[in-house]
Amino acid sequence: MTWLDYALWGVLPYLVLLVLVGGTVWRYRYDRFGWTTRSSQLYESRLLRIASPMFHFGLLVVIVGHVIGLLIPKSWTEAVGIPESAYHLTALSLGIVAGVCTLGGIALLIWRRRTTGPVFSATTVNDKIMYLVLTMAIVAGLATTLLSAGADLTGGHGHDYRETVSVWFRSIWILQPDVAAMAASTFAFKLHVVIGLALFTLLPFTRLVHAFTAPVGYLFRPYVVYRARDPRSTTRTSRPIRRGWG
Amino acid sequence: MEIRDGAGRPIGRVMAQVAMVMNLDKCIGCHTCSVTCKQAWTNRSGVEYVWFNNVETRPGQGYPRQYEDQERWRGGWRRTGSGRLVPRAGGRLHKLATIFANPLMPSIQDYYEPWTYDYENLIVAPLGDDMPVARPRSLISGEPMNIEWSANWDDNLGGGPEVAGGDPLARRLGEKVRFSFEESFMFYLPRICEHCLNPSCVASCPSGALYKRSEDGIVLVDQDRCRGWRMCVTGCPYKKVYFNHKTGKAEKCTLCYPRVEVGLPTVCSETCVGRLRYLGVVLYDAERVGQAAAVADERDLYPAQLDVMLDPEDEGVRAAARRDGIAERWVESARRSPVYTLAARYRVALPLHPEYRTLPMVWYVPPLSPVVDALVETGHDGEAAGNLFGAIEALRIPVEYLAELFTAGDVEPVVGALRRLAAMRSHMRRVNLGEPVDEGIAEAVGMRTAEIEAMYRLLAVAKYDERYVIPTAYGVDEADRGVIEEVGCSLDFEGGPGTGGMGGAAPWGEASGRARPATVENFHALRVRQSGEKPSGSAKRVNLLNWDGRGRPEGLFPKKRKDGAEAAEEGTE
Ligand code: HEM
Ligand code: SF4
Numbered sequence: 137m138t139w140l141d142y143a144l145w146g147v148l149p150y151l152v153l154l155v156l157v158g159g160t161v162w163r164y165r166y167d168r169f170g171w172t173t174r175s176s177q178l179y180e181s182r183l184l185r186i187a188s189p190m191f192h193f194g195l196l197v198v199i200v201g202h203v204i205g206l207l208i209p210k211s212w213t214e215a216v217g218i219p220e221s222a223y224h225l226t227a228l229s230l231g232i233v234a235g236v237c238t239l240g241g242i243a244l245l246i247w248r249r250r251t252t253g254p255v256f257s258a259t260t261v262n263d264k265i266m267y268l269v270l271t272m273a274i275v276a277g278l279a280t281t282l283l284s285a286g287a288d289l290t291g292g293h294g295h296d297y298r299e300t301v302s303v304w305f306r307s308i309w310i311l312q313p314d315v316a317a318m319a320a321s322t323f324a325f326k327l328h329v330v331i332g333l334a335l336f337t338l339l340p341f342t343r344l345v346h347a348f349t350a351p352v353g354y355l356f357r358p359y360v361v362y363r364a365r366d367p368r369s370t371t372r373t374s375r376p377i378r379r380g381w382g
Numbered sequence: 383m384e385i386r387d388g389a390g391r392p393i394g395r396v397m398a399q400v401a402m403v404m405n406l407d408k409c410i411g412c413h414t415c416s417v418t419c420k421q422a423w424t425n426r427s428g429v430e431y432v433w434f435n436n437v438e439t440r441p442g443q444g445y446p447r448q449y450e451d452q453e454r455w456r457g458g459w460r461r462t463g464s465g466r467l468v469p470r471a472g473g474r475l476h477k478l479a480t481i482f483a484n485p486l487m488p489s490i491q492d493y494y495e496p497w498t499y500d501y502e503n504l505i506v507a508p509l510g511d512d513m514p515v516a517r518p519r520s521l522i523s524g525e526p527m528n529i530e531w532s533a534n535w536d537d538n539l540g541g542g543p544e545v546a547g548g549d550p551l552a553r554r555l556g557e558k559v560r561f562s563f564e565e566s567f568m569f570y571l572p573r574i575c576e577h578c579l580n581p582s583c584v585a586s587c588p589s590g591a592l593y594k595r596s597e598d599g600i601v602l603v604d605q606d607r608c609r610g611w612r613m614c615v616t617g618c619p620y621k622k623v624y625f626n627h628k629t630g631k632a633e634k635c636t637l638c639y640p641r642v643e644v645g646l647p648t649v650c651s652e653t654c655v656g657r658l659r660y661l662g663v664v665l666y667d668a669e670r671v672g673q674a675a676a677v678a679d680e681r682d683l684y685p686a687q688l689d690v691m692l693d694p695e696d697e698g699v700r701a702a703a704r705r706d707g708i709a710e711r712w713v714e715s716a717r718r719s720p721v722y723t724l725a726a727r728y729r730v731a732l733p734l735h736p737e738y739r740t741l742p743m744v745w746y747v748p749p750l751s752p753v754v755d756a757l758v759e760t761g762h763d764g765e766a767a768g769n770l771f772g773a774i775e776a777l778r779i780p781v782e783y784l785a786e787l788f789t790a791g792d793v794e795p796v797v798g799a800l801r802r803l804a805a806m807r808s809h810m811r812r813v814n815l816g817e818p819v820d821e822g823i824a825e826a827v828g829m830r831t832a833e834i835e836a837m838y839r840l841l842a843v844a845k846y847d848e849r850y851v852i853p854t855a856y857g858v859d860e861a862d863r864g865v866i867e868e869v870g871c872s873l874d875f876e877g878g879p880g881t882g883g884m885g886g887a888a889p890w891g892e893a894s895g896r897a898r899p900a901t902v903e904n905f906h907a908l909r910v911r912q913s914g915e916k917p918s919g920s921a922k923r924v925n926l927l928n929w930d931g932r933g934r935p936e937g938l939f940p941k942k943r944k945d946g947a948e949a950a951e952e953g954t955e
């Protein structure tokens with residue numbers, strides 16, 4: 137292991153975490169007005185209606201895949217009786233489908249952004265950098281999956297990231313980074329991780345923050361929201377506002 | 383504690399709503415209201431295409447184009463088989479499933495593509511035989527464009543039957559209607575947000591950024607909470623929530639709440655040339671809202687909404703209002719409310735499109751002029767009661783059209799309102815000409831002569847204070863009007879370049895962080911500041927705009943701390 141390994145897998149993750157958390161908190165406190173999807177649907181709808189769901193749904197599956205792959209130790213899945221081969225096959229096939237959807241979606245989104253006049257003029261430098269890093273992360277990620285699948289098809293054994301990257305990832309959270317585990321993985325995985333870290337660093341300062349405020353609360357609140365101009369006035373009466381139906 | 387009204391009905395939670403009535407007979411379609419509103423609220427980039435107040439010619443497509451076609455836009459609420467209400471565009475799960483691309487989002491072309499002109503060309507064009515022209519240029523793409531539509535393309539039936547034929551209401555009424563319109567029937571419909579009792583825009587907002595204010599019922603967008611999911615645009619059937627394409631946030635008519643809070647009318651009301659707008663408080667029973675909005679038959683929505691409103695003359699209603707924390711000043715104001723009087727007492731004002739089930743709170747006195755015009759054009763006396771009553775019955779087309787607008791197609795309430803207006807018209811003619819009073823006229827419409835005259839005063843000659851009966855916001859009395867309005871730097875808004883003015887008590891300036899609620903303390907601080915002899919805040923601050931850049935004037939830097947605490951010099955001597 138070189139000093140670079142220590143820097144990349146031992147120090148960098150904590151710096152990124154600091155910027156991610158600190159940046160997000162800072163942005164939330166001082167730029168709530170800028171916290172938005174900056175939807176461009178007013179300008180163009182036809183392409184967006186294909187591209188955006190394709191990208192987002194693909195991405196959601198990818199995120200769930202990452203959570204499972206990185207957080208759940210191999211020993212656990214084996215303990216509940218999922219054989220390594222079955223896990224591998226499902227992960228690969230789902231991963232490829234979702235990855236291709238995401239990549240296709242983002243390609244279409246970028247194409248739309250470049251070719252639709254009003255959308256292009258509403259694109260900031262910040263957006264461009266974000267798109268570059270995001271696309272690289274997706275491409276690198278898909279590449280690791282395809283390499284793995286390729287190795288399977290040619291009868292070999294792909295690199296099992298669950299024994300390297302995942303171990304390292306979990307070790308970060310207990311403040312004992314397993315630099316050796318990460319250093320033992322392949323170049324493709326290392327590249328994907330570095331780009332991913334770059335994306336997390338950028339995240340709080342781009343439009344991507346909209347993902348942090350995904351409106352799940354909507355499912356649990358009454359339709360009509362009342363708010364008092366003067367917060368103290370709600371205590372004037374103890375009777376809640378009931379509308380006669382949900 | 384259960385309180386019952388005069389008729390013995392229990393009264394639920396009483397709430398107050400600042401509502402509006404517009405008298406359409408008096409609208410001359412001058413668009414002054416739209417222009418003053420735009421100057422006040424939407425003269426910024428990102429909302430070039432936005433008119434919180436717009437005036438559309440009816441019949442006509444409206445703004446945005448054909449917004450009333452709910453088969454297509456799916457705004458408002460839908461009553462399910464089991465009698466519940468869900469947003470017509472889909473419930474919560476459906477909304478979240480389609481959040482990545484809203485399938486029912488109007489495009490900028492449905493409003494219109496805003497533009498400017500290449501004025502520069504007028505000056506820099508080289509000398510030649512042709513006059514230089516200023517070509518239109520899109521404010522969206524920056525490219526040269528052809529102007530093909532705008533917010534008032536079909537003003538005064540411009541564009542003829544081809545355009546007016548796109549009116550969703552006219553379509554519903556059929557072919558023959560359209561033809562008759564051009565001959566005898568046209569009026570203006572000024573529109574703002576309805577500040578609905580059952581707002582579907584609020585219901586559509588996934589992040590809960592839109593809310594109805596519990597004190598005055600004004601529906602607002604919290605700009606700090608809006609995340610640009612743009613579902614509210616779809617939710618509002620009147621298409622009165624707009625997407626600011628620069629900030630990525632929703633914006634809508636605010637009912638000029640900063641003015642209303644200090645007892646002033648909205649800008650559109652204040653500047654209305656026809657003086658046809660009325661503002662006043664309506665008390666209503668919040669617990670009846672859900673039921674009223676969900677009545678089975680669309681035509682029952684108008685009476686159901688009337689039933690939600692509470693009569694402030696009723697002892698029980700006043701007691702219930704007191705119980706629910708409504709200030710006495712507001713209850714008194716509701717008793718003088720011109721809105722309640724026109725809507726519930728005289729029943730000459732009607733809601734716009736009650737069938738959307740949002741219980742809108744901007745109501746309209748339908749225009750009698752089409753009927754009068756038709757009479758006069760055919761050589762009849764347009765002010766004789768008999769003629770007018772007959773014509774209202776005979777002229778099915780304008781009446782049916784008005785019913786499509788105001789009562790979900792039920793002509794009876796429209797006929798009733800028009801008959802009362804007609805009775806007023808012929809009675810007042812007799813008065814003006816010194817003819818003997820004919821009690822029969824008032825009786826024919828179920829009113830008393832004195833009532834007709836009071837209604838005439840309200841509709842024709844009411845002064846400023848009678849048209850706008852607005853109590854000031856909580857905690858401030860009529861006598862304080864003007865004092866709470868600080869004359870400050872217009873750049874001192876949150877996040878503005880003026881941030882950090884006045885002493886800089888907070889790390890990011892006084893205006894940073896959340897807005898401070900009004901308290902006794904800052905009320906007095908404000909008063910001292912406004913009536914003080916010295917400039918407020920840190921008295922020895924240097925105005926950098928006047929500083930010539932030399933030396934180190936006193937106050938250029940904050941004072942050194944003496945005892946570790948900030949040298950607070952806030953003007954409370
Ligand atoms: C589940 C949470 C999420 C929701 C509800 C959501 C929703 C949205 C919405 C409504 C838009 C605006 C589309 C438009 O009208 O123009 C958008 C755009 C976008 N989102 Fe998300 N998003 C989520 C998560 C994410 C994540 C995790 C990412 C990537 C890390 C992401 C990346 C983007 C990008 C790049 C755009 C811009 C698309 C474009 O206009 O070119 N989103 N998202
Ligand atoms: S009219 Fe106003 S309050 Fe009613 S749904 Fe539309 S935006 Fe909301």
Ligand code: SF4
Pocket residue numbers: 408409410411412413414415416437570572653654655656657658
């Ligand atoms: S200012 Fe008054 S008269 Fe003129 S268009 Fe507006 S509502 Fe009508």
